[in-house]
Amino acid sequence: MGRATIHDVARAAGVSVSTVSKALNDNGRMAAETRARIKQVAEDIGFRPNALARGLLFNRSFTIGLLTNDTYGRFTLPVMAGVSEALVDKGVSVFLCAIEDDPALGKIHVDAMLDKQVDGIIATGKRIDRSLPVDLSGLPVPVVYAFTQGAPDSVTLTSDDAQGAGLATDWLLGIGRRRLVHVTGPQDFASVRERATAFRAHAGAGAEVLCGVWAERWGHEAVAQLWERDGEKPDGIFCGNDQIARGVIDALRERGIRVPQDVSVIGFDNWEIMADQARPPLTSVDMNLKELGKEAGRTVLALAEGKIIEPGLRKLPCRLVVRQSCGGGSA
Amino acid sequence: MGRATIHDVARAAGVSVSTVSKALNDNGRMAAETRARIKQVAEDIGFRPNALARGLLFNRSFTIGLLTNDTYGRFTLPVMAGVSEALVDKGVSVFLCAIEDDPALGKIHVDAMLDKQVDGIIATGKRIDRSLPVDLSGLPVPVVYAFTQGAPDSVTLTSDDAQGAGLATDWLLGIGRRRLVHVTGPQDFASVRERATAFRAHAGAGAEVLCGVWAERWGHEAVAQLWERDGEKPDGIFCGNDQIARGVIDALRERGIRVPQDVSVIGFDNWEIMADQARPPLTSVDMNLKELGKEAGRTVLALAEGKIIEPGLRKLPCRLVVRQSCGGGSA
DNA sequence: TCAAGATGAGAAAAGCTTTTCTCAAAGAAT
DNA sequence: ATTCTTTGAGAAAAGCTTTTCTCATCTTGA
Numbered sequence: 001m002g003r004a005t006i007h008d009v010a011r012a013a014g015v016s017v018s019t020v021s022k023a024l025n026d027n028g029r030m031a032a033e034t035r036a037r038i039k040q041v042a043e044d045i046g047f048r049p050n051a052l053a054r055g056l057l058f059n060r061s062f063t064i065g066l067l068t069n070d071t072y073g074r075f076t077l078p079v080m081a082g083v084s085e086a087l088v089d090k091g092v093s094v095f096l097c098a099i100e101d102d103p104a105l106g107k108i109h110v111d112a113m114l115d116k117q118v119d120g121i122i123a124t125g126k127r128i129d130r131s132l133p134v135d136l137s138g139l140p141v142p143v144v145y146a147f148t149q150g151a152p153d154s155v156t157l158t159s160d161d162a163q164g165a166g167l168a169t170d171w172l173l174g175i176g177r178r179r180l181v182h183v184t185g186p187q188d189f190a191s192v193r194e195r196a197t198a199f200r201a202h203a204g205a206g207a208e209v210l211c212g213v214w215a216e217r218w219g220h221e222a223v224a225q226l227w228e229r230d231g232e233k234p235d236g237i238f239c240g241n242d243q244i245a246r247g248v249i250d251a252l253r254e255r256g257i258r259v260p261q262d263v264s265v266i267g268f269d270n271w272e273i274m275a276d277q278a279r280p281p282l283t284s285v286d287m288n289l290k291e292l293g294k295e296a297g298r299t300v301l302a303l304a305e306g307k308i309i310e311p312g313l314r315k316l317p318c319r320l321v322v323r324q325s326c327g328g329g330s331a
Numbered sequence: 332m333g334r335a336t337i338h339d340v341a342r343a344a345g346v347s348v349s350t351v352s353k354a355l356n357d358n359g360r361m362a363a364e365t366r367a368r369i370k371q372v373a374e375d376i377g378f379r380p381n382a383l384a385r386g387l388l389f390n391r392s393f394t395i396g397l398l399t400n401d402t403y404g405r406f407t408l409p410v411m412a413g414v415s416e417a418l419v420d421k422g423v424s425v426f427l428c429a430i431e432d433d434p435a436l437g438k439i440h441v442d443a444m445l446d447k448q449v450d451g452i453i454a455t456g457k458r459i460d461r462s463l464p465v466d467l468s469g470l471p472v473p474v475v476y477a478f479t480q481g482a483p484d485s486v487t488l489t490s491d492d493a494q495g496a497g498l499a500t501d502w503l504l505g506i507g508r509r510r511l512v513h514v515t516g517p518q519d520f521a522s523v524r525e526r527a528t529a530f531r532a533h534a535g536a537g538a539e540v541l542c543g544v545w546a547e548r549w550g551h552e553a554v555a556q557l558w559e560r561d562g563e564k565p566d567g568i569f570c571g572n573d574q575i576a577r578g579v580i581d582a583l584r585e586r587g588i589r590v591p592q593d594v595s596v597i598g599f600d601n602w603e604i605m606a607d608q609a610r611p612p613l614t615s616v617d618m619n620l621k622e623l624g625k626e627a628g629r630t631v632l633a634l635a636e637g638k639i640i641e642p643g644l645r646k647l648p649c650r651l652v653v654r655q656s657c658g659g660g661s662a
Numbered sequence: 663t664c665a666a667g668a669t670g671a672g673a674a675a676a677g678c679t680t681t682t683c684t685c686a687a688a689g690a691a692t
Numbered sequence: 693a694t695t696c697t698t699t700g701a702g703a704a705a706a707g708c709t710t711t712t713c714t715c716a717t718c719t720t721g722a
Contacts, residue, residue, distance in 0.1 A: 003445070003471055005678060016702045021680055028681085030700055051446040052386045053678035056707045061383060063447070066427065071412035071621075072603065074403070081402035084429040088436070093443050096397065096427035097419075098412040105419070112424050114334070115382040116394070140334060216608050243608070272403065277547050277574070290402075336708060347672045352710055359711085361670055384708035387677045 004047045013041040024049075055117060064300055065095040065113035067106070069133065070126035074271055075289060079124050079147055082293020090301060092119070099134065106134030114140070119304035122296050124148055128158045129190035142303035146296035147289065155303070156313045157296050159287035161191045162198035164318030168238045168266045168285050169202035171320055175327055177236030177264050180207050183222040183248060184240025185214040192240060195268070199238060214240070219247020227255060235263055242267040242274040242284055249278050249325060260327035270321045280324035292316050335378045344372040355380075386448060395631055396426040396444035398437070400464065401457035405602055406620060410455050410478055413624020421632060423450070430465065437465030445471070450635035453627050455479055459489045460521035473634035477627035478620065486634070487644045488627050490618035495649030496526035499569045499597045499616050500533035502651055506658055508567030508595050511538050514553040514579060515571025516545040523571060526599070530569060545571070550578020558586060566594055573598035573605040573615055580609050580656060591658035601652045611655035623647050 010017045015038065022028035023038035055061040066083055070076040084094050095118065097109035113121060120141050123132050125148030136143045137151050150156030165182075172180055182199040185192050196209045210225070212218035219239065227233060239245035245267030249259050259265055259280060267275060270286035295316060303309055341348045346369065353359035354369035386392040397414055401407040415425050426449065428440035444452060451472050454463050456479030467474045468482045481487030496513075503511055511534040516523050527540045541556070543549035550570065557565060570576035576598030580590055590596055590611060598606060601617035626647060634640055 006680095007678080017678090018680080018682095018703075019701055022701090025680075028701085029698095034700080048442065048446050049680095050387070050448060050678050052383050052392060052448050053707090054680080055383045056381070056387060056677095056709095057679055057681090059707075071408060072405070073408075074405070077402055077404075077408055080427060081429040084427060088428075088439060088443065091443065093426045093428070093447055095424045096411060096415060097424070098415040108419060111379065112419065112422065115379050116424055117381060117383050217610070243604075273574075279548070337710095338708080348708090349673075349710080349712095350671055353671090356710075359671090360668095365670080380710095381708050384677090385710080387679095387707095388709055388711090390677075 003050070004045045006047065006049065009038070009042045009045055009047045012045055013038045059117075060119055060304075061117040062090075062092050063095060063116060063118050064092055064297075064304070065097055065109075065118045065121045067097045067099060067109065067121060067123045067132060067134070067136075068125060069099050069101050069106075070124070071098050071100065073126045074269075075126055075147060076124050078289040079293035079296070082290035082295075083122055083146075083297040084293075085290070086294035086297030087301060092297075092301060094297075099132070101133050103133040106132065110134060110136070110139070120144070120300035122146055122300050123150075124293075124296070127189070142300055144296050144300040144303070146292055150313070153311045155299055155309055155311050157292055157299070158313065158315055159289070159292060160315035160317050161194040163315070164268065164285040164287065165195035165198035165238070166202050167318060167320045168268070169199050171283075171322075171326065172236035172238060172264055172266065173203070175264065179232055179234045180236045180238065181222075181226060181234040182207065182209045182238045182240070183219060183244055184209065184211055185218075185244070187211045195240065208234075212244075214243060216243050216247035216250070219244040219249075220251040221247075223248055223251035223255070227257075233263075236266075237263060238266045238268075240268055242269045242271045242278075242282060245282055245284070245325070246274055246278050249280075249282070253279070259325055264326040266320075266326055275321070275323065278325065283323045283326035284321050285318050286321050287318050288316060334381070335376050336381065337378065340369070340373045340376055340378045343376055344369045390448075391450055391635075392448040393421075393423050394426060394447060394449050395423060395628075395635070396428055396441075396449045396452045398428045398430060398440065398452060398454045398463060398465070398467075399456060400430050400432050400437075401455070402429050402431065404457045405600075406457055406478060407455050409620040410624035410627070413621035413626075414453055414477075414628040415624075416621070417625035417628030418632060423628075423632060425628075430463070432464050434464040437463065441465060441467070441470070451475065451631035453477055453631050454481070455624075455627070458520070473631055475627050475631040475634070477623055481644070484642045486630055486640055486642050488623055488630070489644065489646055490620070490623060491646035491648050492522045492525040493529035494646070495599065495616040495618065496529035496569070497533050498649060498651045499599070500530050502614075502653075502657065503567035503569060503595055503597065504534070506595065510563055510565045511567045511569065512557060512565040513538065513540045513569045513571070514550060514575055515540065515542055516549075516575070518542045526571065539565075543575075545574060547574050547578035547581070550575040550580075551582040552578075554579055554582035554586070558588075564594075567597075568594060569597045569599075571599055573600050573602045573609075573613055576613055576615070576656070577605055577609050580611075580613070584610070590656055595657040597651075597657055606652070606654065609656065614654045614657035615652055616649050617652050618649050619647060 006017050010020045023035045068076045099106040121143045124146045131149035145156040180203040267282045267284035270284040275282035275284045337348050341351045354366045399407045430437040452474045455477045462480035476487040513530040598613045598615035601615040606613035606615045
């Protein structure tokens with residue numbers, strides 16, 4: 001019972017364990033024929049080295065911890081998938097630690113990870129301007145922050161909100177829209193402020209920004225505000241997330257305004273389930289969260305291997321996913 | 332550098348490592364005063380035993396693997412959180428393995444988990460009538476399936492679709508609705524069939540079931556079908572998910588039909604972000620996925636400890652979350 | 663006072679893998 | 693034929709913790 005050990009292979013091949021080890025790791029000197037035979041026996045027997053024993057020996061567990069306080073959101077899941085994907089072919093597995101917003105739970109999880117000798121920790125959350133309720137400074141392993149507020153002098157990865165906003169704004173300008181408005185979320189989000197600044201920089205200082213909440217009804221309401229006052233109406237609306245965009249599109253339709261013929265709308269997040277189901281489907285800025293997760297994985301691994309990575313905030317570019325709500329597609 | 336080992340504690344306390352071990356684990360015979368002193372030293376020094384070494388010794392890694400092919404969906408995240416929560420205070424950590432729908436990737440992850448000597452594996456997915464693209468039978472560790480199709484003779488946990496549908500139907504009947512309709516997703520989903528059967532059993536064999544797709548526009552369309560034909564109109568609509576319910580509510584509003592005064596609507600999934608933002612907020616059936624995850628965690632741990640759990644399909648009850656789309660709330 | 667029992671603490675082995683040393687045998691060169 | 697070199701393979705230690713023995717010392721009873 002149990003899994004085959006290197007001793008089983010040695011016995012089956014009629015050699016010593018050290019010879020088996022050397023054969024399998026292409027180490028040491030030995031007859032090529034012996035090496036091949038041992039490899040064959042190991043394969044036949046289904047031997048795979050015990051990672052616990054290797055970890056003990058190398059002081060390296062080939063394991064990292066992923067800490068998140070977001071158990072429902074749509075942001076962390078792609079990040080996690082990216083981390084997992086980046087590390088799996090390096091033989092590194094990922095501990096998932098859901099800590100809610102509970103500092104005590106956070107500490108328990110961090111201690112458990114350290115006990116298990118993780119090679120590093122990635123912290124991720126639901127908002128890039130809030131930090132996790134747990135102190136990760138002074139740990140004996142490297143820490144990388146992804147899509148959450150990092151400690152000073154740490155390596156922190158986020159999406160580039162300004163660049164994403166610029167992408168959307170330029171696209172609207174590129175297809176000939178001139179009267180642009182940005183309808184977005186609450187101003188206390190750093191993302192909101194950064195996107196708004198970039199929007200104004202690209203669209204012109206006079207371009208209007210309406211802050212509200214992250215909800216469809218705010219999209220409705222913003223359209224009402226914009227259309228029920230005097231003056232020129234916008235012909236391009238860049239929204240702070242896909243839900244707001246969804247509300248905007250619905251409100252425009254209810255007013256008989258055609259999207260994209262009369263007004264172009266762009267969302268943010270590229271939340272497929274929302275963007276695809278909007279009528280018309282929503283052009284949206286994608287934050288490349290999976291890519292961000294991959295990068296976080298690669299980075300923490302590099303740090304674990306002793307490579308020097310300059311600390312600081314690194315912003316990864318967004319991309320624009322073109323659907324029909326905007327016009328100007330290549331089709 | 333590195334973490335303190337039991338040898339460091341022994342040296343600091345002026346005793347042997349075996350004495351330290353016995354002191355900390357409340358094992359063996361020794362002077363109470365010695366024991367207390369050693370414990371104090373260990374605490375001061377910040378000693379925590381190396382889980383790799385313990386794992387090697389006990390043939391137990393205090394680790395389980397969580398396999399999922401759902402990297403974007405909203406079903407697995409609460410399941411994962413539940414698993415993590417159930418196991419953290421047993422000292423068990425969870426490996427997250429995102430395998431997409433790739434059998435090769437699945438095998439790699441399973442092998443990696445076995446290498447790391449996981450005590451068990453939980454498989455979870457995005458659909459309870461599809462199985463993961465990887466064979467988990469004949470593994471040397473116990474496997475529990477949660478919210479995905481399990482192998483024959485395995486322990487499989489899902490939500491009780493029939494009971495959930497019954498809950499919703501009875502609620503509608505209980506508040507006096509008599510002309511009920513069930514608007515749901517594609518019939519090739521087992522969940523759809525099961526809920527429909529339960530709906531008919533509770534609402535009467537003649538009660539109508541409309542199958543379509545899992546999308547808002549289908550909710551719209553179903554309302555159009557129902558209202559644009561002759562005969563009595565429904566006064567209670569039970570929807571197969573919250574997106575459909577959302578479409579139904581919007582379509583009713585557009586027709587001037589009041590929810591909940593004229594028609595009661597109930598959704599399924601209790602997807603907060605959708606249910607809360609509907610106008611009015613949606614009463615919905617919650618599958619208790621976090622609870623399901625917890626149960627899966629407890630079960631796999633029990634199996635890992637050698638307890639006998641009868642194999643088979645276990646269905647965990649749903650609950651109804653009452654908001655305003657239905658009337659009949661206690662308020 | 664001597665033997666027997668109780669008590670406290672250390673030595674060693676096990677769990678699995680890898681690496682460094684060591685050693686023996688075979689082949690080559692003188 | 694003898695010595696040196698090369699080659700092939702095994703022994704042992706390290707990495708950390710726990711448990712089972714074993715041993716020495718102290719106490720107690722006869």
